Amino acid sequence: MTTDVAVISLGGTIAMGRRGDDGLAVSLGATDFARLLSERRPDLEVSGVNLAHRDSSELTMDDLAILADEIAHVAAAGVRRVIVTTGTDSLEEIAFGLERVVPDGVTVVVTGAMRSPTLESHDGPANLVAALSVLSSPSRESLGVLVVMNDEIHGADFVRKSHATSASSFTSYPGPLGWVANDEALLVTRPTHRRARLPLPLEETPRVVPLLTTYLGDGGHALRALASTPLDGVVIEAFGSGRLAPGTAEVARELASRLPVVIASRTGAGLLERSTYSAAGSEGRLFAAGVLNAGWLTGVQARLLLELGLRTGATKDLPRLFEQFQT
Numbered sequence: 001m002t003t004d005v006a007v008i009s010l011g012g013t014i015a016m017g018r019r020g021d022d023g024l025a026v027s028l029g030a031t032d033f034a035r036l037l038s039e040r041r042p043d044l045e046v047s048g049v050n051l052a053h054r055d056s057s058e059l060t061m062d063d064l065a066i067l068a069d070e071i072a073h074v075a076a077a078g079v080r081r082v083i084v085t086t087g088t089d090s091l092e093e094i095a096f097g098l099e100r101v102v103p104d105g106v107t108v109v110v111t112g113a114m115r116s117p118t119l120e121s122h123d124g125p126a127n128l129v130a131a132l133s134v135l136s137s138p139s140r141e142s143l144g145v146l147v148v149m150n151d152e153i154h155g156a157d158f159v160r161k162s163h164a165t166s167a168s169s170f171t172s173y174p175g176p177l178g179w180v181a182n183d184e185a186l187l188v189t190r191p192t193h194r195r196a197r198l199p200l201p202l203e204e205t206p207r208v209v210p211l212l213t214t215y216l217g218d219g220g221h222a223l224r225a226l227a228s229t230p231l232d233g234v235v236i237e238a239f240g241s242g243r244l245a246p247g248t249a250e251v252a253r254e255l256a257s258r259l260p261v262v263i264a265s266r267t268g269a270g271l272l273e274r275s276t277y278s279a280a281g282s283e284g285r286l287f288a289a290g291v292l293n294a295g296w297l298t299g300v301q302a303r304l305l306l307e308l309g310l311r312t313g314a315t316k317d318l319p320r321l322f323e324q325f326q327t
């Protein structure tokens with residue numbers, strides 16, 4: 001029988017069924033999720049692949065590379081609908097990364113659970129069934145990568161985990177693309193286009209691309225300390241629409257002459273300005289020194305894009321990659 005929907009599992013709370021002496025551990029996997037969905041929709045052939053059994057804090061960029069290859073592999077075998085289950089802590093990065101590389105014609109829904117199966121309010125099965133509802137929506141057009149949590153449908157580039165424990169933790173700026181009701185997906189809006197597409201495979205060679213935040217009274221100590229270590233690039237979350245504290249700005253400008261330095265807004269939403277202010281660490285002075293502008297990306301997204309760009313050999317194309325998030 002040909003597979004209609006492939007479930008790929010990485011671990012996370014959605015897969016945690018046991019409480020050992022030192023806390024919850026992963027005990028469920030893709031075959032359990034595939035069975036649950038097949039019971040719900042016996043007309044569909046659902047297959048399962050376990051790629052990892054880990055808390056999402058333990059996943060790596062190499063896991064993302066392996067996941068992207070697996071999706072390309074099932075897509076090449078004709079599967080057009082994929083559910084990825086993973087931990088919610090880094091779920092937004094998994095979704096944002098996949099959106100760059102998943103082949104056209106395939107829809108991937110990433111989901112997880114905020115509450116473990118040991119709790120009565122466990123949201124894993126509901127999120128899985130909602131994910132399947134989205135993939136079964138009649139339009140059947142390819143939607144790229146989506147996140148479905150708590151009956152809401154989010155675009156991969158806009159979603160973020162915005163609460164530590166709430167079942168409604170996943171939100172989007174400017175808002176979700178739709179929701180699930182009566183086992184059906186209502187997509188009321190959609191992204192204009194897929195940005196910053198990158199070719200597979202993603203090199204499985206680790207890159208050193210740290211993420212820092214500027215803050216009131218930031219004297220630049222962290223960036224100065226980093227600058228004397230081997231680095232492939234760095235992303236700094238700037239104040240508001242693009243300022244760094246003077247000490248950090250000075251090191252950032254110097255560093256930008258030898259490796260990619262990117263700034264994103266630490267506010268988590270909105271577009272950086274280009275040359276509005278005259279402060280010592282202003283955006284205009286940073287960009288004039290070659291610092292890259294992450295546009296409306298969050299720091300976490302900008303860091304991921306920079307590492308993916310480096311892993312796909314797009315080193316010279318980095319400004320063009322980031323420009324796609326400035327409009």
Ligand code: ASP
Nearest residue numbers: 012013055056087088089
């Ligand atoms: N610690 C979990 C994780 O793997 C949290 C979750 O999945 O909700 O990210």
